[in-house]
Amino acid sequence: MTMTRREAIGHVAGAGLGFAAALHVAGGLSSPGAQAPPIPAATPPPGDPRFPMVPSWKAEFRKLGPDVFAFIQAGGPGVGAQGVSNAGVLVGDDHVMVIDATGAPLHAKALIAAALQAAPRKPIRRLINTHHHGDHVNGNQFFGPVEICSHPYCRQEVLKAVPGTPRKWDKREGWADGTEDRKLVPPTTTIDGRMVYYYGDMPVEVRFVGPAHTYGDLVVYIPQYKVLFASDVAFFDVAPFAHNAHVGKWLETVDRILKMDVDTIVPGHGPIGGKKELAEMAEYFRVLIPEVRKRYDAGLTPGRAAAQIRLGKFDNWIGPERVVMNTVRLYNELRGTGGPDYDVEGTRRATEEYNAILAGRTG
Numbered sequence: 001m002t003m004t005r006r007e008a009i010g011h012v013a014g015a016g017l018g019f020a021a022a023l024h025v026a027g028g029l030s031s032p033g034a035q036a037p038p039i040p041a042a043t044p045p046p047g048d049p050r051f052p053m054v055p056s057w058k059a060e061f062r063k064l065g066p067d068v069f070a071f072i073q074a075g076g077p078g079v080g081a082q083g084v085s086n087a088g089v090l091v092g093d094d095h096v097m098v099i100d101a102t103g104a105p106l107h108a109k110a111l112i113a114a115a116l117q118a119a120p121r122k123p124i125r126r127l128i129n130t131h132h133h134g135d136h137v138n139g140n141q142f143f144g145p146v147e148i149c150s151h152p153y154c155r156q157e158v159l160k161a162v163p164g165t166p167r168k169w170d171k172r173e174g175w176a177d178g179t180e181d182r183k184l185v186p187p188t189t190t191i192d193g194r195m196v197y198y199y200g201d202m203p204v205e206v207r208f209v210g211p212a213h214t215y216g217d218l219v220v221y222i223p224q225y226k227v228l229f230a231s232d233v234a235f236f237d238v239a240p241f242a243h244n245a246h247v248g249k250w251l252e253t254v255d256r257i258l259k260m261d262v263d264t265i266v267p268g269h270g271p272i273g274g275k276k277e278l279a280e281m282a283e284y285f286r287v288l289i290p291e292v293r294k295r296y297d298a299g300l301t302p303g304r305a306a307a308q309i310r311l312g313k314f315d316n317w318i319g320p321e322r323v324v325m326n327t328v329r330l331y332n333e334l335r336g337t338g339g340p341d342y343d344v345e346g347t348r349r350a351t352e353e354y355n356a357i358l359a360g361r362t363g
């Protein structure tokens with residue numbers, strides 16, 4: 001199947017709505033009023049014809065070591081489900097650890113089926129929630145009575161989101177068949193430094209590396225195989241989400257990871273990569289930051305700034321419209337008003353202004 005660029009972008013934009021919705025309903029928003037209207041979807045900016053679109057990637061369950069597996073969900077231009085997240089499976093002597101629960105019933109069930117295939121007679125006993133975003137924690141309910149480990153900030157944000165969680169999963173092709181009851185299950189155990197689990201002779205290090213993508217990011221490192229499950233500290237071929245981030249500290253975290261003994265990095269979104277891909281994601285921010293700073297210094301609103309900013313090859317990554325929320329976040333950091341919470345009102349205002357400017361330009 002071939003698609004024009006415009007079709008591809010439209011497709012991606014539609015899928016992006018799903019991702020935004022997934023974030024909103026379960027823990028993506030830190031303190032939205034119950035009556036707060038939803039933030040409109042940002043219009044994707046045009047791509048940059050000087051660079052190719054990123055290629056699509058396939059779903060896979062890839063063995064990265066004898067007992068180490070990455071669960072990758074498909075994505076890319078025209079694939080549709082850009083809101084889906086990746087996960088990991090580690091097999092021990094008598095049980096399995098899963099890294100992240102994914103964000104929807106059908107995704108979680110596929111992940112559990114893959115874990116069973118990797119270790120047919122071993123139950124899943126431990127689940128890591130790398131951070132509180134819905135696309136990583138909404139699947140918790142499908143794992144049964146397991147230990148769920150997270151950073152304290154992640155647990156706190158999931159607990160905040162529990163009362164507002166709908167009782168049913170909405171029917172959605174490839175996500176939920178619409179029959180499942182819905183329950184947001186909070187983490188049972190918190191880790192705020194470094195914890196090492198032993199799976200046979202394989203040490204598994206769970207490390208707090210935030211603030212970065214959020215103020216509660218955990219990564220899982222398997223030194224023996226030089227594998228890092230970086231979750232949303234890494235976005236490959238996908239524009240990073242910084243709405244809960246501290247971008248400056250995120251870049252410091254990336255620099256620390258680049259010095260680690262790691263060959264393979266499993267990102268939260270996008271295909272499996274390594275240090276080169278992680279450095280490229282950092283480059284996204286290193287291109288964005290000076291563009292934002294210039295416009296902040298000139299007194300532009302963040303919505304107008306985002307409408308002007310061009311990111312070259314990064315405009316051809318999946319989700320280029322995230323430039324709006326990322327610009328809002330950088331404005332907050334420049335003003336010294338950044339913090340763990342999502343700036344819901346600031347993002348709404350900026351998105352409305354940005355969309356109006358883009359509509360005026362093309363319409």
Ligand SMILES: [Zn+2]
Binds near residue numbers: 131133213232241268
């Ligand atoms: Zn996230």
